[in-house]
Amino acid sequence: MAERSTAAVDVAGNSGDEPLTAKADQSTADGVAQNPERDTESDEAQRSGGTGSPEKTASPPELHSGHKLARRYRLEECVTRLDGFSSWRAVDEKLRRAVGVHILPADHARARSVLAAARSSALLGDPRFVQVLDAVEENDLVYVVHEWLPDATELTTLLSAAPLEPHDAYQMVSQIASAMAAAHREGLAHLRLNPNAVLRASTGQWRIRGLAVNAALRGVSSQTPQRTDTESIGALLYAALTQRWPYENDAYGLSGLPKDVGLIAPDQVRAGVHRGLSELAMRALVNDGATASRHESPCTTPEELVKAIGEMPRIRPPEPAFTAPPEYQRTTYQQGTYGRPAPHPGVGQPLTAPLPPLQSRTGKALKWAVSALLIAALGLGSWQLADALMHDDKSNDTNHTQTTDSGGDKAPKKTTSGKPIAIIGARDFDPFSDDHSENPANINKVYDNSTRTYWQTDYYLGAKFGNLKSGVGVIVDLGKVQQVGKATVTFVGDTSVELRAASSENSGTMPTTFDSYTKVATGSGTTVVLKPGQPLKSRYLLVWLTKLPMQENGQWRGRVADIKVTS
Numbered sequence: 001m002a003e004r005s006t007a008a009v010d011v012a013g014n015s016g017d018e019p020l021t022a023k024a025d026q027s028t029a030d031g032v033a034q035n036p037e038r039d040t041e042s043d044e045a046q047r048s049g050g051t052g053s054p055e056k057t058a059s060p061p062e063l064h065s066g067h068k069l070a071r072r073y074r075l076e077e078c079v080t081r082l083d084g085f086s087s088w089r090a091v092d093e094k095l096r097r098a099v100g101v102h103i104l105p106a107d108h109a110r111a112r113s114v115l116a117a118a119r120s121s122a123l124l125g126d127p128r129f130v131q132v133l134d135a136v137e138e139n140d141l142v143y144v145v146h147e148w149l150p151d152a153t154e155l156t157t158l159l160s161a162a163p164l165e166p167h168d169a170y171q172m173v174s175q176i177a178s179a180m181a182a183a184h185r186e187g188l189a190h191l192r193l194n195p196n197a198v199l200r201a202s203t204g205q206w207r208i209r210g211l212a213v214n215a216a217l218r219g220v221s222s223q224t225p226q227r228t229d230t231e232s233i234g235a236l237l238y239a240a241l242t243q244r245w246p247y248e249n250d251a252y253g254l255s256g257l258p259k260d261v262g263l264i265a266p267d268q269v270r271a272g273v274h275r276g277l278s279e280l281a282m283r284a285l286v287n288d289g290a291t292a293s294r295h296e297s298p299c300t301t302p303e304e305l306v307k308a309i310g311e312m313p314r315i316r317p318p319e320p321a322f323t324a325p326p327e328y329q330r331t332t333y334q335q336g337t338y339g340r341p342a343p344h345p346g347v348g349q350p351l352t353a354p355l356p357p358l359q360s361r362t363g364k365a366l367k368w369a370v371s372a373l374l375i376a377a378l379g380l381g382s383w384q385l386a387d388a389l390m391h392d393d394k395s396n397d398t399n400h401t402q403t404t405d406s407g408g409d410k411a412p413k414k415t416t417s418g419k420p421i422a423i424i425g426a427r428d429f430d431p432f433s434d435d436h437s438e439n440p441a442n443i444n445k446v447y448d449n450s451t452r453t454y455w456q457t458d459y460y461l462g463a464k465f466g467n468l469k470s471g472v473g474v475i476v477d478l479g480k481v482q483q484v485g486k487a488t489v490t491f492v493g494d495t496s497v498e499l500r501a502a503s504s505e506n507s508g509t510m511p512t513t514f515d516s517y518t519k520v521a522t523g524s525g526t527t528v529v530l531k532p533g534q535p536l537k538s539r540y541l542l543v544w545l546t547k548l549p550m551q552e553n554g555q556w557r558g559r560v561a562d563i564k565v566t567s
């Protein structure tokens with residue numbers, strides 16, 4: 001579980017609802033003023049299909065700074081007090097970290113749904129979302145504890161300065177769409193995905209806060225949750241490209257579009273907008289089928305949006321600007337003049353007469369001694385060089401003679417033929433998990449003779465599997481014990497890999513323990529040739545990934561596109 005939480009809480013609205021706390025719009029995790037809580041009531045502005053239920057709310061609990069929940073969470077500062085619930089910045093005294101807390105009376109009309117949403121969100125455990133750490137009903141209160149991220153910045157704050165660069169916007173929509181697609185596969189929706197709910201960490205990773213919980217706190221629901229979240233992602237991308245909100249209403253500190261104009265493409269709102277991203281935003285938004293490219297169908301689910309992003313050419317980060325070094329500044333210091341006054345212009349410096357040579361009897365004797373030493377050194381060096389050359393000639397003659405005497409020996413026989421060996425099956429392999437499995441879907445893609453398809457690992461929080469394990473891999477079955485010359489593995493992204501082989505005695509049942517496979521070769525790159533140093537016979541080969549690349553969506557995961565084995 002991560003140790004930080006959001007710097008603000010995206011649950012307050014400002015269309016007719018005014019927070020009762022004077023300091024709510026200046027709450028921070030590190031004492032620096034952040035953006036005010038301005039989650040404009042945009043259920044209508046986004047046309048997302050979300051509906052808020054106007055149920056009667058209970059009175060908010062009377063709490064104050066210093067109050068403790070469960071003898072553990074000490075409330076520090078109220079961020080929001082609205083609709084019968086309050087949100088706080090707090091301190092987890094047991095783990096000594098900052099957290100955020102939503103608090104409702106246990107008899108609040110939405111208390112049950114908030115508890116259910118929080119517990120469902122906590123089960124997802126996806127690091128791309130701000131994590132729910134606790135959800136408790138205690139002493140007539142219901143409270144939800146979540147991460148607090150003091151080093152993260154809201155998208156609202158980023159857009160208050162300028163639109164995002166194309167690469168940043170591409171990373172944002174890729175990571176957000178991928179995260180929401182994963183959430184919907186688990187039956188979870190956000191329904192209040194807006195610039196206040198999207199954060200960029202100091203590492204560049206994008207995080208989403210309030211999954212399911214923010215909607216439950218406000219009583220928002222939707223008949224088409226996937227379409228609602230997809231349109232919200234389109235609105236986020238539109239705002240990131242243009243610094244405008246894609247509807248007539250102003251929201252989140254952004255100006256809306258002109259009245260009675262309708263939804264126009266981002267590249268028509270602002271010059272220099274990336275054309276592919278502009279079309280992607282229009283495909284995600286509800287615009288009566290008027291997509292930026294009329295030949296492309298609208299995206300109605302996050303999964304479809306992820307697929308559309310994957311079909312786009314990758315947008316690379318801008319080249320770093322070259323800063324010319326400063327011109328050389330000549331100083332007044334010159335060799336031989338340090339500590340002396342600088343000469344005046346036009347005044348010649350007096351020349352110092354050179355010292356006379358050694359003319360005495362002692363000086364002449366010294367010169368002859370130095371000359372004799374130089375001559376002796378040259379002679380000794382020449383003799384050593386000649387001796388070394390003669391020794392080398394003798395060695396060469398001896399080697400030549402030995403080679404000639406052993407002329408009866410023949411060159412070693414070639415043990416490899418380079419013929420392809422058919423792979424009859426493969427399975428994913430994670431010996432350090434309970435089921436020894438690592439994402440079994442699409443495992444047949446590793447030997448379908450196509451580099452356009454691939455099998456991929458689960459995602460991790462670092463190149464070395466988040467320090468959870470030493471690696472994962474794929475076991476390929478050659479059908480029988482055969483002579484293996486080399487294996488060529490094609491990856492999507494620069495990957496470090498080992499080739500391991502089962503003993504030739506294992507010709508029947510595929511081994512399922514890591515120690516059953518011996519390392520025979522290593523390498524790294526996108527196309528890696530793994531050639532054993534010794535002759536190898538085996539039926540089962542393990543392609544073992546040891547270091548993963550970061551993919552375009554900001555995740556560390558391995559992707560094996562093709563494996564070929566030759567004899």
